Structures are given as C-alpha cells and as structure tokens.
Amino acid sequence: MVLMDGKKLANTIQEDIAKEVLELSQRGVTPSLAVILVGNDPASQTYVNMKAKACKKVGITSILYEMPANIAQKDLLGMIENLNNNNNLDGILIQLPLPAHINTDEILESVLPHKDVDGFHTQNSGKLHSGISGFVPATPLGIMSLLRHYNIDIKGKDVVIIGASNIVGKPLSALMLNAGATVSICHIHTKDIDSYTKRADIICVAVGKKNLLTKNMVKEGVTIVDIGINRLDNGKIVGDVDFENVSPLCAFITPVPGGVGPMTIVSLLQNTLKSAKARASRISLSL
Numbered sequence: 597m598v599l600m601d602g603k604k605l606a607n608t609i610q611e612d613i614a615k616e617v618l619e620l621s622q623r624g625v626t627p628s629l630a631v632i633l634v635g636n637d638p639a640s641q642t643y644v645n646m647k648a649k650a651c652k653k654v655g656i657t658s659i660l661y662e663m664p665a666n667i668a669q670k671d672l673l674g675m676i677e678n679l680n681n682n683n684n685l686d687g688i689l690i691q692l693p694l695p696a697h698i699n700t701d702e703i704l705e706s707v708l709p710h711k712d713v714d715g716f717h718t719q720n721s722g723k724l725h726s727g728i729s730g731f732v733p734a735t736p737l738g739i740m741s742l743l744r745h746y747n748i749d750i751k752g753k754d755v756v757i758i759g760a761s762n763i764v765g766k767p768l769s770a771l772m773l774n775a776g777a778t779v780s781i782c783h784i785h786t787k788d789i790d791s792y793t794k795r796a797d798i799i800c801v802a803v804g805k806k807n808l809l810t811k812n813m814v815k816e817g818v819t820i821v822d823i824g825i826n827r828l829d830n831g832k833i834v835g836d837v838d839f840e841n842v843s844p845l846c847a848f849i850t851p852v853p854g855g856v857g858p859m860t861i862v863s864l865l866q867n868t869l870k871s872a873k874a875r876a877s878r879i880s881l882s883l
C-alpha cells in the first residue's frame with residue numbers, strides 16, 4: 597500500500613509557484629486574490645485562513661473581505677462588481693456555504709468567468725464538461741495532480757465517485773471522464789452503493805461521514821481518494837474511509853489529513869497564477 601502524500605507534493609508545487617509569482621511580480625503583475633467570507637462559520641474561517649497563509653507563502657497578495665452574516669444580496673453583488681472592475685485583481689473567491697437568505701447561484705454567476713479561480717461559474721463548469729480549458733475547481737484539480745504524480749492510470753478504469761456536489765463530485769466526474777475513465781457517481785439516492793464500489797478500480801469519496809467506506813465494500817488493489825473531513829469529539833480529523841481496515845487492501849490511498857486538503861489549496865494558488873499570467877499577456881498585447 598502506497599500513501600499518496602498530498603502535503604509533500606503540494607509543498608513541491610508551491611515552490612514552483614513561488615518562483616513564477618516572483619517573476620511575474622518583477623514584471624509588474626503581482627498575482628492577487630480577493631476572498632469573501634460571509635458570516636462566522638468556524639470551519640469556513642479555518643479554510644479561509646489556510647488559503648490566505650498559502651497565498652502569503654508564495655507571494656500572492658490576498659485580501660480578505662469579512663462580511664456580516666446578514667449582508668443583503670444586492671450589497672454582496674455590488675461588492676463583487678467592484679472586484680470584477682478592479683484591473684489589478686486576478687481572482688475572486690466566495691467561501692461557501694453562504695447564509696440561507698443568499699441566492700448562491702446568482703452570486704457565483706456574478707463573478708467574471710476570467711476571475712473565477714474557484715471554477716464555479718457555469719461558463720467554467722460548462723467548459724470543463726465540454727473538455728475545453730477554463731478554471732477547474734480546486735479540489736478535483738488537486739486530486740488529478742496527485743493521481744498523475746503517482747502515475748496512476750485512469751484511462752479505461754472503473755472510477756466510482758461517492759458524492760455529487762458541484763464543488764467536488766460533479767467536476768471530478770468530468771475530469772475523470774475526460775481522462776478516459778468509466779465513471780459512476782453514487783449519491784444519497786443510490787440503491788446499492790456496494791455493488792459499485794466492489795468493482796471499482798478507483799474510489800473517490802466526498803461525503804463527510806466517518807467510516808462510510810468499509811473493507812467489505814472494496815476489492816483488493818483498489819486506489820482510494822478520501823476527500824472527507826470529519827472532526828471527532830477528541831478533536832482528531834478523519835476522512836470518510838475506515839482507514840485502519842481499508843488501507844491494507846489498497847494499492848494507493850490518501851491520508852486524512854495530509855492528502856487531498858493540501859492539494860486543494862495549492863490548486864487554488866495554481867488557478868490564481870494562471871489568471872495572473874493571462875492578465876500579464878493581455879497587458880503585453882495592449883502595449
């Protein structure tokens with residue numbers, strides 16, 4: 597069994613990003629990211645702080661906008677419009693989930709697609725499903741980088757994704773399909789999940805329920821990507837896989853923490869850098 601060390605790979609990628617950021621900054625284009633956090637959900641605050649810290653480490657300017665939980669839809673839209681019009685800004689990230697009174701779809705659609713480093717705008721998700729280059733959501737992008745790093749073949753493989761969210765499951769299924777896999781997406785209404793997971797070559801699980809995937813659900817030699825984040829009463833973080841009993845059966849598996857999480861963050865940095873490079877080439881074209 598090989599542990600896929602996302603922390604180590606993310607650190608290596610970060611070093612490369614830092615070099616490119618420095619080069620761009622010296623040419624007058626400092627990559628920059630606006631992060632909008634609405635309300636005071638502790639998990640969201642943690643994620644946003646981790647993203648800001650990672651930006652700082654590679655030289656990307658990040659600006660955090662902390663807005664009250666009761667912000668009006670139109671005020672949030674107005675803020676995003678200002679950020680859209682700021683020519684020195686490469687990325688706009690709105691931390692999800694947003695409070696219930698906010699229309700999330702409308703907010704995500706209001707971000708200019710070329711600043712949508714989260715890849716949540718329908719223009720970017722449409723491109724992804726058509727196999728056209730655009731911004732890909734950070735978690736699925738990070739998973740594909742991790743699998744590529746460990747030379748894991750995807751073409752012709754049976755891939756099962758558990759969880760059909762817009763943030764992870766759906767975009768990941770598109771990436772896997774584009775890479776030549778036969779993809780099944782299981783979700784809350786799936787009748788017999790075991791019948792899918794037992795024949796899977798690669799299982800990606802993103803539900804948020806500890807011990808969801810157990811050893812009797814997988815075949816020997818499977819590759820498992822655990823995207824779950826669950827905090828136990830003792831403060832320990834675990835994924836969705838019964839790691840102790842499942843990992844001995846695996847060819848490859850990601851640990852939690854230290855697997856997908858760091859890859860998600862570094863992929864956001866990659867997307868921000870990509871946006872800044874596009875800005876740099878727009879500037880040089882107009883000179």
Ligand code: GUN
Nearest residue numbers: 689690691692693714763
């Ligand atoms: N909430 C959970 N995951 C994410 C993510 O990748 N991006 C944003 N913006 N919010 C999230």
